[in-house]
Amino acid sequence: MAQKKRVVHKPVPQEAKNDMSKAPHVFLRGNVYYVRKRVPTELVPILNACEIKVSLKTSDRKKAMGEANYANAQLQVRFDEARKMLVKREALRPTPVKELAEGEIHRIVASYFIAEEKRHETWWVTEGQKWPQEDLETAWDNLTGDISHYQTVREKSGNGFGTPAFDTSGMAKLCLEEAGIELPPDSPSFAKLGELLRRALVETTARQIDRLRPYVRGGDVRPRGDAFFDTLNALSPLPGKRHTLGDLLEQFQKHHADNSSEGTQRTYNIPIRLLTQHFGTQHPLAAIGPQQIGDLLDLLKKVPCNAQQRYPDMSLQEAIEAANKRGDTDRLGTKTLINYHRNISAIFNFGKAVKLLEDNPVNSIINKNKVKGKPARRVPFEIGELQKLFNAPLYRGCVDDERNYAKPGESVTRRGRFWVPLLALYHGFRCNETCQLYTEDVLLKDDVWCIWISESTDKNEDEVTDKKIKNQSSERLVPIHKTVLDLGFLDYVTERRNDASQRNLFPELRVDKKGYRSNLFSKWFGRFKGKYIPTSKATFHGFRHTWRTQLTRFDISIEDVEQLGGWTSERRSSERIYSHGKTLPAIKAVLDRVEYPGLDLGHLAPQAAIKQPSMTHPRRFRPSA
DSSP states (O other): OOOOOOOOOOOOOHHHHHHHHHSTTEEEETTEEEEEEEOOGGGHHHHTOSEEEEEOOOSOHHHHHHHHHHHHHHHHHHHHHHHHHHHHHHHHSOEEOSOOOHHHHHHHHHHHHHHHHHHHHHHHHHTGGGSOHHHHHHHHHHHHHHHHHHHOEEEEOTTSSEEESSOOHHHHHHHHHHHTEEOOTTSHHHHHHHHHHHHHHHHHHHHHHHHHGGGSTTOOOOOOOOGGGTTOOTTSOOOOOOOBHHHHHHHHHHHHHHHSOHHHHHHTHHHHHHHHHHHOTTSBGGGOOHHHHHHHHHHHTTOBTTHHHHSTTOOHHHHHHHHHHHTOOOBOOHHHHHHHHHHHHHHHHHHHHTTSOSSOGGGSHHHHTTSOSOOOOOOOOOHHHHHHHTTSHHHHOBSOSSTTTTSBOSBOOOSHHHHHHHHHHHHOOOHHHHHTOBGGGEEEETTEEEEEESSSOSSOTTOOOSOOOSSGGGOEEEEOOHHHHHTTHHHHHHHHHTOTTOOBSSTTSOOOTTSOSHHHHHHHHHHHHHHHOTTOOOOTTHHHHHHHHHHHHTTOOHHHHHHHHTOOOTTOOSSOTTOSSOOHHHHHHHHHTOOOTTOOOGGGSOTTOOSSOOOSSOOBOOOOO
């Protein structure tokens, strides 16, 4: 008897393991490589699978790595097609809701009433007027009997409405089905809908009687009609389509794409994803009330931190259950929850502003206390903390301003890490506003040296640059503080302008994958600060708060504060800064009043301080047309 061949599984070489880590979802089974990918939860009913494995049909790891990218791309195409099918299926399936807003109930009943009026009017014009007198009188008797039946109301029930003799629940279900909504029959909204439909029946029947009145003797005078239907008739346009959460989110994202910075747009990515995951894009806006938002806020308190990365392709509820099973107790912090609450509220405020909904359900009384506590406020720097920072080796003398910035040495390299904190301290600049400056953004106007904060340049406002500002109010022309001038800033600018290969004022500050220079700089500054003032809670943005605090201490007007700092205010027009008549020399005089008593920067002054250094090619300010 022939012996069975024993299958020997060769151990996986370490390099193969390393290579596999570079190609997502690849694993070795026996001697064959596979791609394995988890099916997103919402697509499981479409694909009838929780996980998909694809054989790469090779035992060669290099070939497998190349095939893996193609296999992953094919799986992604499959997922995208399944999502399209899901959207179509969801569009046809009624959306289950617990309650309906008053406006949605009115919309459903108005649609029903107008359709009925059109049907009755068409009948009267095409057939009714041709009926013999006897048939018209019979119709009269039937209609008066019907309206009496519709108007009969029995005792009041628990929902506060009188129980009508005519049951409208069947009509209500048909209307809801046509609207794509599934509403519990025992809910208060269902009762309100039924009552308004009963009134619609009374009114449309009364109008049919009115059509017959001139042709039937003995017709009673009709009492005053129902005020709700006064403006509705057969010629009325049907109410607008039912707005969904997807409609709101689409308009909100388009608005911010046209009016906000990329950073602001990214701020809303997670709240938008949370709303989409929890409700679905086809969920009627009118069905999202305070109770539904409250349920979402309660759920967010249980969501683990970084759920998208740690529990990928899971719904919020699934991520919570997976975290509980793992014993993972790390949950979203108060600050994060408050930010989500505020941003979700901003989304619904936008919906109210563009008339997609009547009220913001996030701001209801029952949701105000859902997220308790206050986030830690950004704090300014203390004078002693500033002194420690500016006495660090970077400012006194270090080996270099890169990896060895904390090691004492002979070099004081005046580049981005030297100037950016000083510019922020004396001008209140945001981190990215400073890090992204071009050499031409330092310019002379009205004999005042200024810094131009904008996404464009002073020479060409239509030029596409890599600069980004927070919003329209952030664009401004700011005089340079006397202390910064005394420290030799213009000498540094002159030096940078002599290098024609780079227009950036701080070219050594790298851009991250999102296109910002500030992110990497902020991380470095956090490490820098931690070495010298580890107990301070201030961040780089603390320079801006410190500066604003000093402005208020020196009794500088709120208008000047907002203009110098680029803060949004209803008082500010969209015109360019300083278009209110105040001259640049006057604004510079205001800015130069900002001082930091007790802060000694004498060691930063160059050996031959120049009060107002000249430049070989000064950049003049050219206002836009």
